[in-house]
Amino acid sequence: QTNTTLPELAAALLERDDFVICGHVSPDGDCIGSQLGLMHALRSLGKRAVCLLAKDEPIDVRLAFLPGADELAPAATYAGPASTFVAVDVPMRDRMNSAAARLLDACDFSVTVDHHAFDERMSDLAYVDPDTAATTMLVWELAGLMGAERGAELATCCYTGLVTDTGRFQYQNTDAAALAAGAAMVEAGADPAAVARHIFQNRSLPSVRLEALAVERMRFGAGGAYALSWVNRADFEDTGAVKADAEPIIDALRSLRGVRVACMLRDQGDSVRGSFRAKDGTDVAALARTMGGGGHKAAAGFTLPGSMDAAVERVSALLSDALDTGERGA
């Protein structure tokens, strides 16, 4: 779906003056980091740039420290000028929500900068590199190509996306390029310890309590090759947790010895939201696609209509099927 190069993309952006920058629903560190990073880069070039939330939802409070985060506003209520739409960390309309998609259609030029492998192309110009660990690495490079100021604000936003999407430089996408980019961002003023304090040493008590419930009801299958758990609506009420508080739980499951694939399910009322993480060569994006979802080979997600009980049964069967037979990966 890529139809341009980063230098070409940089040149196209330099020709324009008014930007709206959008990401995906339930924005993570890479999404918000890419949006705000690109905003700072464009503004340093004297351009108008605003960052919009695909959906009217609160961002993870742990990301609120990012410079410019206080300016984030929902796409649905945006009434300002928009001529160029930039989608970051999101490959398709489905992951953006209708308000953002309408804005995309209303703009006279659109651009995608992303690292999700996906067949659809929604923008005039798209640069998509699935081998890049984080979208913020592309934003960082793009900023350099545009001659933007690569100062501490941009560096902090980009480093945050990189450290979250690589799971603190632990996941399979961590390579020399990711570490080199991280080093460059730190040289430019990103503070790794400060970012880590904001993101990783900053969990809410309800989040840890929610994790305790999930760990308690954890299920294993395929001889311990997968771990599966879930959180219900009642769990959120009982602990006082909010949606973002559920996000770190899957790391507890994947950290277990012998576990090759971890799965967390979250009750959304009439549907169930699921996440997969793979520690071996299992392609969990392919598994997620069989349920209408997608993502990266080692980190993917999906949404299943129906009850939690039905989702647990379906996903257990799928994982047993995928992991029971044969040996696999590292």
Ligand code: 5GP
């Ligand atoms: P998470 O489990 O953190 O929600 O998502 C993990 C990865 O899978 C992210 O890179 C995300 O973009 C992708 N992903 C999550 N849910 C979906 C989905 O429903 N569809 C697609 N195509 N990708 C998803």
Ligand code: MN
């Ligand atoms: Mn990303």
Ligand code: MN
């Ligand atoms: Mn993301």
